[in-house]
Amino acid sequence: MKTIEINESVYKKNEALAGILKDNLHEKNKKLINFLGSPGSGKTTLLESIIKTIDNPKKIAVIEGDLYTDKDAKRIEKLGVKTVQLNTKGACHLEAGAISEAINNLDISEAETIIIDNIGNLVCTAEFDLGEDxxxxxxxxxxxxxxxxxxxxxxxxxxVIVLNKIDILPYTDFDLDEFYKDIKDLNPNVKIFEVSATKGYGVAEFCDYLTNFK
Ligand SMILES: Nc1nc2c(ncn2[C@@H]2O[C@H](COP(=O)(O)OP(=O)(O)OP(=O)(O)O)[C@@H](O)[C@H]2O)c(=O)[nH]1
Ligand SMILES: [Mg+2]
Structure with a gap:
């Protein structure tokens, strides 16, 4: 009897599509950045803050990932940034094929950087390469x-890790020393920014990094 490993084939197909997407965007000199994290960590607020901080927001285009609504896409579009909404109808992650399709429906003529505002989730989203740089x-x-x-x-x-809501750190039991120690063990080369997306602390430094990375 033939056994098909569904997981493996899904990941392999996704990887292949992610590679093609990456090559296509590099040919056009565009960078793709993937924002991930839990629901409510502040991904969309951070994007809003970036758009308000950078010199020319037209250099950014946004792909909004969400299960059902276009609430976040409306927040970004209101700031004059080209945005496309992807609704997964309940699925907890985005795949590279959907990102390619979204880009085909997005005016990226002026954009140098395309940012994916991924679905709020700490598990599944990390498993899928979306062709991001x-x-x-x-x-x-x-x-x-x-x-x-x-x-x-x-x-x-x-x-990169953006440690957001740093403005309310004193009101939480978040242990910064332990956080840095754990991250050093898990991913010693990761770049960390302490940020408040609402107050704007650290956002300019993060924007510099985003716009200058090769
Ligand atoms: N105090 C404080 N609140 C923040 C900050 N950033 C975001 N928030 C608040 O956190 C809540 C969630 O922010 P969102 O940006 O919608 O979170 P998200 O990660 O996009 O959430 P999903 O789209 O559901 O995954 C909102 O009420 C924001 O105002 C921050 O730096 N400080
Ligand atoms: Mg959001």
Missing amino acids: MRVAVMSVTEGNDKPLKYPLMFQTTN
Whole structure:
């Protein structure tokens, strides 16, 4: 009897599509950045803050991933940034094929960087390569400093961690020393930014990094 490993074939197909997408975008000199993290960690607020901070927001285009609504896409579109909504109808992650389709429906003529505002999820989203040049895990201090060890794949596969909601750190039991120690064990080369997306702390530094990375 023939046995088909569904998981393996799904990942292989996704990987192949992600590779093609990456090559296509590089040919056009465009960068793709993937924002991941738990629901409510502040991914969309951070995007809003970036758009308000950078010199020319037209250099950014956004793919919004959501299960059902277009609430986040409307928030970004309101700021004059080209945006496309992807609804997964309940699925907990995005795949590279859907990102290619979204880009085909997005005006990226002026954009140098396309940012994916991924579905709020600390597990499945980390498993899928979307052809991105950079992963940014957005984590907030209200989630607790134990999350990197509890959800290691997210923090091992990311290039950058944005530790958000730093404005309310004193009102939480988030242990910064433990957080840095755990991250050093999991992903020693990761770049970490302490940010408040609502107050704007650290956002300019993060924007510099986003716009200048090669
Ligand atoms: N105090 C504080 N609140 C923040 C900050 N960033 C975001 N928030 C709040 O956190 C809540 C969730 O923010 P969102 O940006 O919608 O979170 P998200 O990660 O996009 O959530 P999903 O799209 O559901 O995955 C909102 O009420 C924001 O105002 C911050 O830096 N400080
Ligand atoms: Mg959001």
